Amino acid sequence: MIKGPKDNLFLLIKSLNKSEKRQFKLYVGRLGVNSDSKFLNLFNLLDKASVYDEAEILKSGIVKKQQLANVKSHLYKQILISLKLNPSHQNVRSQIREQLDFASILYHKGLYKQSLKILDKSKELAIQNEEKNLAYEIVELEKIIESQYITRSISGRADELTVQAKELSTANVIASKLSNLSLQLYGLFLKTGYAKSKEEGDKITAYFYRRLPKFKISELGFREKLWLYKAHLWYSFLMQDFLNSYKYASKWVTLFYDNPDMINLHPVFFLKGHNYLLEALFFLRQKPKFGKTLEKLESIVNQKDFPRDENVESLIFLYTQTAKLNYYFIDGSFEEGLKVIPKMEAKLKHYEDRLDEHHLMIFYYKFASMEFGAGNNKRCIFYLNKIISNRSLSMREDLQCFARILNLVAHYEAGMDYHLESLLRSTYKYLLKLEDLYEVQKEMINFIKGLQDIYPHDLKDAFINLHSKLTKYVDHPYERRAFLYLDIISWLESKIENRSVGDIIREKYLLTLKNAS
Structure with a gap:
């Protein structure tokens, strides 16, 4: 580094x-x-x-x-x-651009037929590889040459080029609108995380459908479908609709398997699709399917012919390592998960300059959560401090919020009561500043605040009382987002039953499997 x-x-x-x-x-x-x-x-x-x-x-x-x-x-x-x-x-895109440059040189030298011959071959290659912006540039240059000089290339050339330009322009407009929509939704997710209220959810829904262009799915090519699935995926994530997130992530990944040549041309999008598929499976608690998907991804990226550069290497690290951490969270295998952290942290230092701050903070939050689940509260606090000391408020405000909540709980669990009062004040002040104080957070802060006045023999009743208050929010469409970051309910049950958090989560996971079968 x-x-x-x-x-x-x-x-x-x-x-x-x-x-x-x-x-x-x-x-x-x-x-x-x-x-x-x-x-x-x-x-x-x-x-x-x-x-x-x-x-x-x-x-x-x-x-x-x-x-x-x-x-x-x-x-x-x-x-x-x-x-x-x-x-x-060198890739197909750079080859097409090079040929376009050559054709332009020939055109300016007056060698029109040679120029058109190169353009025709380049256009075919561009369309074949879904490089429709480049194909449109080529058609526009062809039109200039045909309109200024009598080439007698083929009869009806003007009509053919006009139709091609119109079709490519339409496809490019749809792709542009879908990519803009996808990028805006992704930016919103990075800034604020999941929708926090019905009002915010309605606003996102209206925004999404207002900007979704009209199209016929049968007329969309690979590129347009890719942006369509991306836009739907981010909308689903924002709305915490993980079934639809899984649906569109699956469509995204299948699109590449149906067009294998595109994997070499767009390895980054291929990797991203798998990352979101794994993320959706994580939220759906589908551990067997999650494991098989991760195994398949690692098998593909380890093949000799898989395209690699520094960017691709960084993304392979980011997505596979995040997935490996999530694998242990699904069923609460925290002790087992702890074994991967030291090696992962060492690798993280190597990639630190290539990863953005947002993803670095997610790694630290997952390390902290793993340590907390295993009962290592001081190590949990160590990682959380890396997030809390980050002053970039534009970076996942929801992650900052729940890092502070978990920090309060970890300090309590570690017996570091002398810090609680100042931590409570700073956390409350931070959440008010973000206007992100919701019922689950309010209940947690009030509970921890009151712990100092509760006698030891009354603690269990206090945990039971808080558990009954929070349980009603588990299926709430917006309040439930709190439990995506910190499984407070399982923590409370571990305190009530005097068992580890990992045991509680494992038991729930096995019960879910039993009910599903």
């Missing part, structure tokens, strides 16, 4: 593997004049450095202070050009 200032050029150089570094040096060395250039010397210096230190760069004498910005900018550009030429970064 890179420490120190996050300089973009330094981070780019540190992301290069041995093959990419070798190719860069061959690329700049093709001209003898570059062999002792400032930007190459700067590259070698930064490649060996463990941290970005501008003072050390200037001290080396490679470049003067007034030149540094320009030399860094030039080096950054040269590295990107070198990476673009690397076969590992």
Whole structure:
């Protein structure tokens, strides 16, 4: 993991593997004049450095202070050009763009038939691989050439291009509207989490259906269907409708298995689809199906022909490791789950610079919850502090809320009563600020606040009383969101029955299996 200032050029150089570094040096060395250039010397210096230190760069004498910005900018550009030429970064999309560039050059040289020949082949490749934006660009260039010059390519060419342009434009508009809707819903989920009230749920529903474009499913291609399923998935998640979340995540994943060539072209979307499928199965408590889905995903990504780059590697880590944690939460196997945390935490440090803050915080919350479930309250508090000390309020406000609630419970369980009063004040103040204080949270805070005045022999009655108050919210369409983050009911039952939380959750899981069969 890179420490120190996050300089973009330094981070780019540190992301290069041995093959990419070798190719860069061959690329700049093709001209003898570059062999002792400032930007190459700067590259070698930064490649060996463990941290970005501008003072050390200037001290080396490679470049003067007034030149540094320009030399860094030039080096950054040269590295990107070198990476673009690397076969590992070539894909169908880049091939089509390259052919489009070639066709444009031929057009400007007056070689119209050669240009049209390349465009026709590129268009076929673009449509075949669902690159309809590029296909539309190609058709527009074809129209320009056909409208300005007499090519006599085929009769009825104008009508053919007009129809193609209209069809591609319609598909692109639908895809754009669906991708916009999906992105807006995802952004809303990251900011506020699940719908908190009927009013908010109604607002989300109205927003969703108002922006959902009209279409015929039979006329949608792979790309349009992918965005459609994404939009429905995020709407379902926001509404805590996990059956429909499972339905659309399944459609998403099946879409790739029905179009296997798209896995190589869009490995990121393939991975994301599996991640949401696993998440839906987790919320539905379908452990056997969850295990098989995770096993299948790991089998596919470990195949030699599965496309890999730094981004894909990071996502494989993120999704498979999150799923492995969730696997133990389904039936309360916390002691078993603890065994994976140290190894996972070590790997997390390697990927920390590539993962966004939101996902890092989710890892910490899951570590904290696992430790809490196993009775390791001080370790739970250790991980929760990483979330609570995060000042980025735009990041999953609901996660921040329940981290604070769990923090109160963990302090009580750890016997750290001397902290409770100040924690109660800060938690209450935080929740009021977010306008996120709901009945389950109110009851929990009032309960913990009153614990200091309850005699030991009255504790069990207090737990029973709180349990009866909270049970009515378990199936409430909006209040039940509290139990997705912290299984308060099982914790209370463990206190009442003097058993571990894991035993209580395991018993409920087995009962669910029995009833299902």
